Structures are given as C-alpha cells and as structure tokens.
Amino acid sequence: MLYCTDSSILHSLPTGQTDANVAGRQRCATGVLARSPHTAELLPADYAALDFIVIENFLGATETATLLQSFAGLRGTLNNKNLNNAYWQGRILFAHEVNAHSPAAGSIMQHFQVEAARQIGNFYQLTHPLYADTVQLVLWQEGVNMPAHADNANPDGSPHGMAWRNFSSIVYLNDDYDGGELYFTALDRYLKPKAGMLVAFTAGFHHEHSVLKVTRGERFTMPGFYTYDASKADRFIYPELWNQP
Numbered sequence: 001m002l003y004c005t006d007s008s009i010l011h012s013l014p015t016g017q018t019d020a021n022v023a024g025r026q027r028c029a030t031g032v033l034a035r036s037p038h039t040a041e042l043l044p045a046d047y048a049a050l051d052f053i054v055i056e057n058f059l060g061a062t063e064t065a066t067l068l069q070s071f072a073g074l075r076g077t078l079n080n081k082n083l084n085n086a087y088w089q090g091r092i093l094f095a096h097e098v099n100a101h102s103p104a105a106g107s108i109m110q111h112f113q114v115e116a117a118r119q120i121g122n123f124y125q126l127t128h129p130l131y132a133d134t135v136q137l138v139l140w141q142e143g144v145n146m147p148a149h150a151d152n153a154n155p156d157g158s159p160h161g162m163a164w165r166n167f168s169s170i171v172y173l174n175d176d177y178d179g180g181e182l183y184f185t186a187l188d189r190y191l192k193p194k195a196g197m198l199v200a201f202t203a204g205f206h207h208e209h210s211v212l213k214v215t216r217g218e219r220f221t222m223p224g225f226y227t228y229d230a231s232k233a234d235r236f237i238y239p240e241l242w243n244q245p
Contacts, residue, residue, distance in 0.1 A: 003128030003228060009051055010124050010202070014186075017155060017205040024148060024185025024208070025155075031145030031213035033183055033190060042191045052207055053123050053169075054191070058116075058198035063108050064173045068220060070098050070105035071137050078139070088138075095135040096236040109135050110237050113224045116169045120200050120226060130167065130226040131233035131241075137173075140180060140219035146211035148185045151203035151225060167226040168207075169200035177217030183210045 004010050027034045047054040059067075071093060078090045095113075099106025117130040152165040170182070172193035182199060183190040185208045191199065201207035203225070227233075235242045 003126055005125040005127060008125040013051060013202065013206045015204060015206070017150075017153075017208070018186060020186040020188065021148075021155070021205050021208050024183070024188060025210075027188075028148055028183050028185065028210045028212060031147075031210075033181070033212055036188055039188050039190070042189050052201035053119055053198065055119065055198040056194060057196045059108075059112060059171055059173070059196040061196070063112070064195055066102070066105050066108055067098075067137060067173055067222065070102040071139070071220060074098065074101050075139075091139045091141075091144075093137040094236075095234065098137060099236060106236070109137075109222065112171065112222075113169075113237055116171070116198060116200060116224055117226055119198065120167050120169070123200075124167075124202075128228050129230075130228065131230050132224045132237050133162070133165065133227050133232040134234050135222065135224045135237055138221050138223060140211065140214050140221065142177075142214050142216060142218065144211075145179075145213035148183075148208055148210040150205045150208045153204055155205075162225065164227045164229050164232055165203040165225045166228055167200060168203050169198060169224045169226070171222040171224075172197045172199075173220040173222060174218075177214055177219045179213050179215035180219040181212045183212055184208065185210065 002010050074093055083089050095109045098109060113132045113135045121130055151168045152160055152163050154160050172195055175195045181190045181192050186206055230241055233241050
C-alpha cells in the first residue's frame with residue numbers, strides 16, 4: 001500500500017523487476033562496472049531531477065569526524081561479534097553499540113536518521129510516519145563490493161528477510177578512497193559519493209543497487225532502513241515507542 005498523496009512520484013515508479021534490472025545486474029556482477037552505451041555518472045546538475053534523494057553536506061565535517069573517531073575506537077571489537085553472516089562479519093557497528101562508547105556519536109546517528117526519515121517523507125509526499133528499523137556504521141575495505149540487490153525483495157521471488165522495509169538511505173562518512181560507487185541497475189546510473197552526502201530511495205527493484213569494488217583505501221557509511229511498521233522501529237532510535245506504560 002502506498003501511504004502518500006495523489007501527486008507523489010511513488011505512483012509513477014515501477015514496482016516489479018524489469019529487463020533493465022537483469023541487464024544492470026550483469027553489468028556489475030564482478031564488482032567492476034561494464035558500461036553500456038547508456039551508462040552515465042550522476043552529477044550535481046542531475047540531482048534535482050532524480051526520483052530519489054541526493055543531498056550534499058547532509059552531515060557536516062564535525063559530525064562525520066565524530067562518527068569516524070567512534071568507529072576507530074570500537075574497531076577492535078568488530079570481530080568479537082557473531083553476525084551469522086560472513087559478508088558483514090567484522091564490518092558493522094550498530095547505533096546502540098556506538099552510543100555506549102560515545103554518546104556524542106550515538107546522538108548524531110539518532111538525530112540524523114530521524115531527519116533522513118523526514119526528508120524521505122517530504123520528498124515522496126508520505127502520509128504515514130516512517131521508522132528506522134536499524135542504523136549502522138559500516139566499513140568497506142579495499143577489495144570489497146556488494147552485489148546488486150533490492151532491500152525488500154529477491155529476484156527469484158523467494159521470501160525476503162526484511163520485506164517490511166519501504167525505503168533505504170546511506171550517509172557517506174568519507175571520500176578519500178577509490179571505487180565504491182553506488183550503481184543503480186534499473187537506471188543504469190552510478191554515483192560517486194562525497195563525505196557528508198545523503199542518498200535515499202525506495203527499497204524495491206526500481207532502486208535496486210550495488211556497491212562497486214573499493215580499489216583503494218577504506219570506505220565508511222551510515223546506512224538506515226525505513227518502514228511504516230512501528231513495531232520494527234529500532235529501540236535506540238525511538239526509545240519513546242518502547243518506554244510507554
């Protein structure tokens with residue numbers, strides 16, 4: 001169900017996967033983009049016409065530095081957690097873990113994810129509140145990429161573990177690395193992120209995306225995922241939902 005006004009762009013977005021998704025997955029399957037004649041980089045002049053959000057300087061230099069410092073302080077704990085997923089092992093910190101080490105960093109994660117949800121609501125003209133179901137800090141080392149995926153559906157139609165997700169966001173904490181572009185399969189467009197940038201989009205196939213291989217340095221991000229379902233809300237981000245009598 002679309003919880004939005006009649007004039008929302010959501011009404012015009014495809015909901016299922018298309019041939020463009022299939023072709024886009026093939027182009028980025030190795031983590032290195034094999035460009036088509038139509039592949040193009042998204043530049044600042046394009047941002048206003050997109051059907052998703054790109055906001056530069058969503059986080060300032062002080063906020064990104066605080067988050068990176070907190071990550072550095074907790075980096076030695078990453079391999080002590082069992083995530084039951086080898087791909088993410090040793091790379092993720094959750095908001096409540098960051099807050100326990102650095103309340104200043106935790107406050108930044110809480111505030112800016114609520115603000116990201118507000119930006120998504122405004123952009124897509126939503127009539128129902130959104131809740132972040134998790135907020136993380138993620139490390140992307142040299143050589144790492146992420147295959148193309150939608151955040152709430154699988155291409156083969158099998159049940160998705162987070163099918164309740166309606167929107168996704170990424171805040172980029174640094175840009176002193178090579179590679180690591182964000183590629184949208186159905187759009188055949190890629191974005192070179194900048195430190196402090198927010199990118200937010202729908203969680204289905206129209207905004208299926210991959211992370212191209214990091215070829216130099218380390219990439220740090222703060223992803224968030226949003227749902228209309230308040231029962232899935234992150235307990236740290238929305239303590240008021242879990243502390244009611």
